[in-house]
Amino acid sequence: MSNLAVDVLAGAVGGGTAIMYAGLGETISERAGVINLGTEGSMLGGALAAYAATATSGSPWVGALAGIGAGAALAAVHAVLVIARKANQFASGLTVMFFALGLTSLFGASYVGRTIHSLNPWKVPGLAAIPWLGPILFDHDPLTYLSYFVAPAVWWVLYRSRVGLLVRTAGEHSEVLLVHGYSTSLVRYVSVIAGGGLCGLGGAQLSIAYSNAWFENMTVGRGFIAVALVIFATWNPLRVMAGSYLFGAALALSPALQARGYGINQFALDAIPFVVTILVLAILGKRTLLAAPDELRRVFETRTT
Amino acid sequence: MTDTTIPAQFSPDNAGTPAPAAVTTTPAATAAPASESRLADVGRGVARWAAALAGAIAIFTLLLLVKGANPADVYSHVWTSTFTNSPSIQQIFVKAAPLLLGALAVVVPARAGLVNVGGEGQIVIGAVAAGGIGISLGDKLGGGLVMILMAVAAMLAGAAWAGLAAVLRLTVGINEAVSTLLMNYIALDVLLYLIYSPWKDPHGTGQPTTAELADTAKLPYLGTTSIHIGFVFALVATAVVWALLRYTTWGFRLRVIGGNPEAARRAGLPVAMLLLSAMLVGGALAGLGGMVHYAGVEYKLRTGITTNFGYIAFLASWLARHNPVSVVLAALALAAITVAGDSLQLDSGLPAATVNILMGLVLIAVLGWTARKKGGAAR
Secondary structure: OOOHHHHHHHHHHHHHHHHHHHHHHHHHHHHOOOOOOOHHHHHHHHHHHHHHHHHHHOOHHHHHHHHHHHHHHHHHHHHHHHHHOOOOHHHHHHHHHHHHHHHHHHHHHHHOOOOOOOOOOEEOOOHHHOOOHHHHHOEEOHHHHHHHHHHHHHHHHHHHOHHHHHHHHHHHOHHHHHHOOOOHHHHHHHHHHHHHHHHHHHHHHHHHHHOOOOOOOOOOOHHHHHHHHHHHOOOOHHHHHHHHHHHHHHHHHHHHHHHOOOOOOHHHHHOHHHHHHHHHHHHHOHHHHHHOOHHHHHHHHOOOO | OOHHHOOOOOOOOOOOOOOOHHHHOOHHHHHHHHHHHHHHHHHHHHHHHHHHHHHHHHHHHHHHHHHOOOHHHHHHHHHHHHHOOHHHHHHHHHHHHHHHHHHHHHHHHHHOOOOOOOHHHHHHHHHHHHHHHHHHHOOOOOHHHHHHHHHHHHHHHHHHHHHHHHHHHHHHOOOHHHHHHHHHHHHHHHHHHHHHOOOEOOOOOOOOEEOOOOHHHOOOEOOOOOOEOHHHHHHHHHHHHHHHHHHOHHHHHHHHHHHOHHHHHHOOOOHHHHHHHHHHHHHHHHHHHHHHHHHHHHOOOEOOOOOOHHHHHHHHHHHOOOOOOHHHHHHHHHHHHHHHHHHHHHHHOOOHHHHHHHHHHHHHHHHHHOOOOOHHHOO
16 A cells, blocks of 8 residues: 555645646746736646647647747736736736636637647656655656756746846836836736746646646636745745645645545645635735735735726 | 715726825815816727727637637627527526626725625635525525525625635735635635535435525515526615715725725724725625525535636626726626627537636726726826
């Protein structure tokens, strides 16, 4: 009998990856001062585009690129609305989510039930044999392995590179960019669209690697979880990585228990990540809010116009 | 208090954009010229809306063409099966009831500058509370009494759900947009938890649901139609909200806070209590929305009972620019789009969710291209 902890943790890594990509994307966007509730939409778009492109081209890698493209395109709609048209960020994000839900239902109907050449789990030679750690970390699909590098890379770009400095400045003191001759709008466009691309990659991981299926509304709230996760992680990519595994573990716990015959009502467990997030925010309280990018805080505080 | 001199600010263009408190106290001086420029404003507004809607429909048509459907056929099918037969038209009003109540749950907090994204959770928890009463007392008490108890329980539950978000904001500073969003999922999990074990109908087959509500406790229909009385509740609630926001000190104070919370604080208004009350009222309205949908349409709690009503209602409120009168039209319009989705599935073989594209496009157009720009203030 396999070990319960190993099962849950392996499930946390595999299932948390999609949330991690979306969370990393949302981190970039929010660091630049734009909150995007359309992550759910970008994930859905990415999931379908990846699945369709994989089915058409036969290559899941083409699919993953298509997923990035679709996620970025949907985020671009949000970017135009909030940056150029100054629409309310919450309303715009939800709108994009519905738009994407409709688009993917319309164009995804013919892909439901189709089988594709997907990205299968691949054991890393040698490492996969390590007890405990092997099955948890090194028996996954390639997009999960990729995420091990993407999260630190996002951290490095945000905190150690010039581009990251521009992104964070757009989120903290946009007038400084202006003074130095940069366009805040341009920096935000790039950040939101790049963030959308990562969300799309998260969707792709879900459809062509984790579930090997496409069905309507298959992300079921993972995009919103990602938004919560970013706040939970106080806008830090490495904490987003850790947090996504925590959320993934909560999602993996109930199937693992049920497989062992425990009569657990999974929905009580499903609520845990959300309750924990609220509790953490409550305990960290104002400190969390202080960690928020200044311009983002202004979005929260700016009123309903 | 100067609440009796609040100017009429409910034209679609400027409602929801709270004027600075100082301006609202001097309406007499600006009343006469305002009526002329308002006429021009309305004209420009109508033109902008027409262009925005036309753009949305043009893009939707393009997408249908890309998909290989014949747009003319699709539109004529949807038109005939949605708007030319009375059951579908009635269906629009049925769907509009929870949407309208859910949208009012956004309108009231928005007046005070709060963003309530939690309509979905508040509707769900309202339905759950109504379900609890319905299941335990549905056949034991008189129908009317059960209905009243269900409505009260639903409103309390919705208010509690929204109120918790307000308390979190006021005590530990968690933004209400975030907490209400998170609590949507908790509400959904509460619902699923209940219908999968303790409240599951032991005689049910297939997807788990609760047992059906006793016939006496179902909301009555209006005359011979299939529109239940919940739609009337929603209209009454709209009128009450409109009157409260327009004619009471409470409504005026909410607007002051929405316009400038710091000024409100310095003027000695009990800002915390007012914010809390706005969320409580909003949550109660959404909770009632959950009750009317449960006791008027569904009669059983089931997975997917709300189908995103809360989010659609959020968008309805934005569509109406948080104006409690226009929100009726917005709710009906979005309900019509939802009903059209069902027609689409039956007649054209396209997925029902396709209409979300149209809804999204209309909202993109409205959010992006119908608002008056106010420089850097809007975000």
